[in-house]
Amino acid sequence: MDGYLCIKSLFIFLCLFVVDIRATGNSSEALVPPVERELRQGNCESTPNEDLVFQDHIYKPAIPLLVRNATASCHGDYKIYCVTVKPSDQSDPTAEIIVSEGGVNHTFVTIEIHSKRNEGIDYGVRVFAKKLNI
Numbered sequence: 001m002d003g004y005l006c007i008k009s010l011f012i013f014l015c016l017f018v019v020d021i022r023a024t025g026n027s028s029e030a031l032v033p034p035v036e037r038e039l040r041q042g043n044c045e046s047t048p049n050e051d052l053v054f055q056d057h058i059y060k061p062a063i064p065l066l067v068r069n070a071t072a073s074c075h076g077d078y079k080i081y082c083v084t085v086k087p088s089d090q091s092d093p094t095a096e097i098i099v100s101e102g103g104v105n106h107t108f109v110t111i112e113i114h115s116k117r118n119e120g121i122d123y124g125v126r127v128f129a130k131k132l133n134i
């Protein structure tokens with residue numbers, strides 16, 4: 001009986017201890033950087049429609065056990081000043097988004113998207129650029 005009480009109180013103590021650690025926050029969990037939900041490169045404060053040089057909806061449905069990859073790229077006689085990759089509303093935005101070539105200050109850009117295993121890709125890509133004076 002004594003042993004049972006002892007184990008029981010030890011259990012309660014451990015529970016309180018664990019709850020206490022969680023409540024004080026700043027545990028290692030809190031140090032994990034937030035998932036990159038969207039990509040925004042460059043100065044995207046003012047993006048008039050006439051500067052929209054590329055727009056694409058990248059959609060790849062989830063396939064069980066697989067990682068889905070997608071790329072988007074564009075190039076032209078312009079200098080890119082803003083690139084955005086935003087999740088569509090219904091998607092689960094946990095994919096990794098990388099500007100692998102070019103981008104802001106270049107005439108071209110290549111964007112790679114890698115989903116998590118078991119997940120799909122559903123993103124809108126937009127590139128804004130100023131025409132080069134030739």
Ligand SMILES: *[C@@H]1O[C@H](CO)[C@@H](O)[C@H](O)[C@H]1NC(C)=O
Binds near residue numbers: 024025026
């Ligand atoms: C957690 O850390 C942040 C900054 O590192 C600090 O501002 C905040 O007060 C801390 N919170 C607790 C509960 O210690």
Ligand SMILES: *[C@@H]1O[C@H](CO)[C@@H](O)[C@H](O)[C@H]1NC(C)=O
Binds near residue numbers: 067069
């Ligand atoms: C997707 O990209 C990752 C990282 O570059 C690569 O390891 C993997 O083989 C690619 N998967 C497919 C199906 O292309």
Ligand SMILES: *[C@@H]1O[C@H](CO)[C@@H](O)[C@H](O)[C@H]1NC(C)=O
Binds near residue numbers: 042104105
């Ligand atoms: C693009 O060029 C401008 C002006 O030269 C510079 O301020 C800015 O940091 C550059 N941005 C990138 C992403 O290279």
